Each structure stands twice: as structure tokens, then as C-alpha cells.
Amino acid sequence: QLRLVESGGGLVQSGGSLRLSCVASGDTFNYYMVGWFRQAPGKGREGISCLSSGGGSAYNADSVQGRFSISRDTDKKVVYLQMNRLNPDDTGFYCYAADQRRPDWVSLAENDYGIWGQGIQVTVSS
Numbered sequence: 334q335l336r337l338v339e340s341g342g343g344l345v346q347s348g349g350s351l352r353l354s355c356v357a358s359g360d361t362f363n364y365y366m367v368g369w370f371r372q373a374p375g376k377g378r379e380g381i382s383c384l385s386s387g388g389g390s391a392y393n394a395d396s397v398q399g400r401f402s403i404s405r406d407t408d409k410k411v412v413y414l415q416m417n418r419l420n421p422d423d424t425g426f427y428c429y430a431a432d433q434r435r436p437d438w439v440s441l442a443e444n445d446y447g448i449w450g451q452g453i454q455v456t457v458s459s
Contacts, residue, residue: 335360337450339429344456345419353414355429355450362410363388366434368446369403369414371425371455378428380441382414387436394441397423419457428452 341353353369368383381394382403391403397416405412412429430446440446 335362335365335431335448337429337431337448339427339450339453342427342453342455344458347420347457347459349419349457350415350417351419351455352416353427353429353453353455355412357410357412357431362405363407364433365431365448366438366440366445367403367405367412367429367431368441369401369427369429370443370446371423371427373422373425376425378443379425380443383439383441384412385437385439386434390437390439392439392441416455419455421457421459423455424457425455426452427455 336359339355366386370380372378381397384391384403400418402415429450431448432446
């Protein structure tokens with residue numbers, strides 16, 4: 334089974350950028366659809382960006398479209414979330430998730446993912 338470890342979170346000023354990374358180990362990386370989720374204080378978990386196992390399909394939530402992008406390095410087994418033009422509403426606990434799906438499947442639904450990383454905090458100051 335895949336194991337996930339996130340890194341790259343922290344504190345950033347509004348308008349700045351951060352790149353989250355998640356290193357996967359333990360299974361064939363290319364079999365897995367991957368996604369990034371976040372949970373803001375007092376709110377439910379929100380799916381924000383996902384990438385199909387085949388790598389050809391990506392989808393972003395409206396709240397981050399045009400600012401965030403997901404990508405992966407299959408050789409290094411790393412998935413990235415590049416976050417630009419951050420604002421205080423992006424503050425939250427970010428988690429990476431994965432699940433085995435057909436190559437063209439993408440989803441931001443929490444229930445479509447069975448493997449989760451430990452999460453990492455992102456704080457955007459105004």
C-alpha cells in the first residue's frame with residue numbers, strides 16, 4: 334500500500350507562494366489518482382486539486398483555479414501543489430490523498446480516496 338508524507342507548509346504573507354510536496358512510497362505510484370484537500374478552521378474538508386493516475390487529467394476547485402496547480406514527478410514519486418497568490422482564505426490544514434483508479438479518473442470527492450497523508454499546516458497572513 335502507498336504511504337504518503339507531505340512537506341512544504343508554513344507561514345506566508347498574502348500574495349505569496351508556497352509549494353507543497355508529497356513523497357509516496359510502498360507501491361507503484363502510477364496506479365494512483367492523487368488529490369490535495371484542505372480544511373480551514375471551523376469548516377469541512379474541501380477538495381482543491383486532483384490528478385489522474387495516467388497524469389493526463391487534472392481538475393481544480395473554483396476557489397483555487399488559476400492560482401494552484403498540481404503536478405507530479407513519477408521517477409521521484411513526488412506530487413506537488415504549487416500555490417500562488419495566496420490569501421488568508423487559503424489558510425488551513427492541507428492533506429494529500431490517493432486511491433487506485435482507472436487512468437482517466439479525477440475526483441475531488443473525499444470519499445473517493447482511501448489513502449491519506451498526515452497533513453500539513455498552511456497559514457497565510459494578511
